[in-house]
Amino acid sequence: xxTIENNTVGIIGLGLMGGAIAMAxxxxxxxxxxxxxxxxxxxxxxxxxxxxxxxxxxxxxxxxPEPILKGCDMIFLCLNxxxxxxxMEKRMGDFRSGTLLTDIAGIKGPIVEAMETxxxxxxxxxxxxxxxxxxxxxxxxAKKCDFHGKNYILTPLRxxxxxxxxxxxxxxxxxxxxRITCTTAEEHDRKIAFTSxxxxxxxxxxxxxESDQEITRFGGGSFxxxxxxxxxxxxxxxxxxxxxxxxxxxxxxxFEGSLDKIKGFIAGKQKEELQETLRIVRNRRAAMG
Amino acid sequence: xxTIENNTVGIIGLGLMGGAIAMAxxxxxxxxxxxxxxxxxxxxxxxxxxxxxxxxxxxxxxxxPEPILKGCDMIFLCLNxxxxxxxMEKRMGDFRSGTLLTDIAGIKGPIVEAMETxxxxxxxxxxxxxxxxxxxxxxxxAKKCDFHGKNYILTPLRxxxxxxxxxxxxxxxxxxxxRITCTTAEEHDRKIAFTSxxxxxxxxxxxxxESDQEITRFGGGSFxxxxxxxxxxxxxxxxxxxxxxxxxxxxxxxFEGSLDKIKGFIAGKQKEELQETLRIVRNRRAAMG
Numbered sequence: 001x002x003t004i005e006n007n008t009v010g011i012i013g014l015g016l017m018g019g020a021i022a023m024a025x026x027x028x029x030x031x032x033x034x035x036x037x038x039x040x041x042x043x044x045x046x047x048x049x050x051x052x053x054x055x056x057x058x059x060x061x062x063x064x065p066e067p068i069l070k071g072c073d074m075i076f077l078c079l080n081x082x083x084x085x086x087x088m089e090k091r092m093g094d095f096r097s098g099t100l101l102t103d104i105a106g107i108k109g110p111i112v113e114a115m116e117t118x119x120x121x122x123x124x125x126x127x128x129x130x131x132x133x134x135x136x137x138x139x140x141x142a143k144k145c146d147f148h149g150k151n152y153i154l155t156p157l158r159x160x161x162x163x164x165x166x167x168x169x170x171x172x173x174x175x176x177x178x179r180i181t182c183t184t185a186e187e188h189d190r191k192i193a194f195t196s197x198x199x200x201x202x203x204x205x206x207x208x209x210e211s212d213q214e215i216t217r218f219g220g221g222s223f224x225x226x227x228x229x230x231x232x233x234x235x236x237x238x239x240x241x242x243x244x245x246x247x248x249x250x251x252x253x254x255f256e257g258s259l260d261k262i263k264g265f266i267a268g269k270q271k272e273e274l275q276e277t278l279r280i281v282r283n284r285r286a287a288m289g
Numbered sequence: 290x291x292t293i294e295n296n297t298v299g300i301i302g303l304g305l306m307g308g309a310i311a312m313a314x315x316x317x318x319x320x321x322x323x324x325x326x327x328x329x330x331x332x333x334x335x336x337x338x339x340x341x342x343x344x345x346x347x348x349x350x351x352x353x354p355e356p357i358l359k360g361c362d363m364i365f366l367c368l369n370x371x372x373x374x375x376x377m378e379k380r381m382g383d384f385r386s387g388t389l390l391t392d393i394a395g396i397k398g399p400i401v402e403a404m405e406t407x408x409x410x411x412x413x414x415x416x417x418x419x420x421x422x423x424x425x426x427x428x429x430x431a432k433k434c435d436f437h438g439k440n441y442i443l444t445p446l447r448x449x450x451x452x453x454x455x456x457x458x459x460x461x462x463x464x465x466x467x468r469i470t471c472t473t474a475e476e477h478d479r480k481i482a483f484t485s486x487x488x489x490x491x492x493x494x495x496x497x498x499e500s501d502q503e504i505t506r507f508g509g510g511s512f513x514x515x516x517x518x519x520x521x522x523x524x525x526x527x528x529x530x531x532x533x534x535x536x537x538x539x540x541x542x543x544f545e546g547s548l549d550k551i552k553g554f555i556a557g558k559q560k561e562e563l564q565e566t567l568r569i570v571r572n573r574r575a576a577m578g
Binding site for chain 1 (some may be wrong): 439440470477481483485488489490491493495498499502504507511514515518521523524527530531538540544545546548550552555564566568569573576577
């Protein structure tokens with residue numbers, strides 16, 4: 001790969017994450033205005049493209065992906081999982097030979113499986129998941145999406161070229177991320193079912209069981225923190241919940257088991273057992289940092 | 290009551306909240322150094338008293354409460370609920386006649402009940418709950434306790450004097466709080482079981498069901514937000530969970546019902562029903578502000 005300043009980077013989908021990646025590349029000085037490299041954006045929404053051009057975050061914007069697929073050294077595919085799989089199937093013939101591809105989908109199993117078997121030999125696709133979302137979606141909220149110090153997961157394919165993997169890792173750190181974890185799609189989906197999907201299900205359930213909008217008069221921060229993510233992107237999360245349902249259901253059941261145990265201690269006024277559980281929890285959470 | 294600048298205010302218990310109240314009174318300029326009013330602190334820990342004196346947050350510190358009970362116009366009782374009830378029973382004879390008392394306990398039923406029946410006729414006690422805690426306890430963390438814009442709940446006794454209630458409300462706003470809700474102890478305990486205690490139980494259950502400390506490599510903010518409060522003050526929360534267990538158990542069961550419903554939609558791949566629930570949740574949370 002050429003150095004990043006000399007790359008033409010395409011972004012398919014200028015939503016929250018696509019927009020934030022454009023901003024990290026441009027405002028972060030990786031592909032500054034006037035460098036040999038360029039940032040090209042594709043989105044179905046013309047207003048989004050106009051906004052990104054006006055902000056100087058992309059050099060050119062397109063409602064159709066062809067110019068990007070033909071003209072880029074590297075492409076960030078910032079689409080929901082199912083849309084990404086459809087896109088790859090439909091557009092596989094259109095990419096320029098040698099292009100490095102990466103995605104941002106919150107579930108990796110189906111994507112790794114599809115790319116291991118259907119990706120063209122002359123392309124390299126490194127599946128990734130930047131852990132830096134926000135409950136507020138869309139390009140207009142992209143600038144609130146802070147990459148600094150955040151986690152980024154990569155689930156490389158067996159065939160990924162070492163130099164491309166190193167190039168992408170360097171790029172991710174230069175975009176501001178603090179930690180990259182390389183793992184399998186299976187481990188990603190298992191762990192994310194807990195840290196992300198289960199948390200979103202819990203937030204939704206908390207709001208589902210209370211209809212009083214004045215309840216926030218009694219909020220002291222905990223309720224607000226636990227339910228912020230209840231304002232979720234419905235199509236994306238529905239897709240992720242259903243696609244990763246086996247792992248997610250297993251995690252919900254684990255959580256229900258723990259909740260039931262604590263409920264039992266409270267119901268039985270088992271002070272010692274309750275304190276011992278809270279002590280383990282406190283120490284464990286502290287160790288998690 | 291005299292204007293606040295001329296009051297001698299006592300704080301029994303210089304933990305997180307007692308310390309934060311001292312700081313709001315002193316640094317917030319309500320009882321500035323050199324004013325006729327004074328801030329007196331009582332704590333069992335001499336190092337805490339020394340730190341609060343060195344910081345200029347109290348004018349005098351005592352390990353025994355007598356000088357405060359005899360010498361103050363107003364006293365903040367910053368003790369855990371059971372300790373507060375024991376303290377009031379033991380010290381009822383020691384207060385100076387006419388003193389205005391208030392507390393900060395996170396459960397109000399037992400306190401209102403005890404004070405309605407046992408409070409001396411010549412004292413006024415306005416039960417309160419500042420909704421501005423933190424998972425990090427103790428005087429050393431008090432400066433991180435931000436009152437600005439936060440909720441404060443008051444559950445007045447039938448006998449509270451109107452002028453004392455107005456005085457306390459003005460003081461609370463001047464300490465930085467953004468909204469005061471006056472309600473019954475019953476409503477407080479019912480609502481707080483949801484916004485606070487249930488949230489703490491959920492956070493604890495989330496950590497209880499995952500022992501992998503490296504799980505934070507897969508965190509993107511949701512997990513961190515939902516489990517921050519799992520680092521809880523064990524004696525205080527054990528007491529609150531058990532004391533308010535009837536309401537808390539009811540809330541846990543409501544939450545389990547909602548969780549079970551969402552789990553069912555995921556298990557049954559009921560996309561429409563799942564999306565509809567998430568839509569209601571999203572709108573409701575947005576309306577909560």
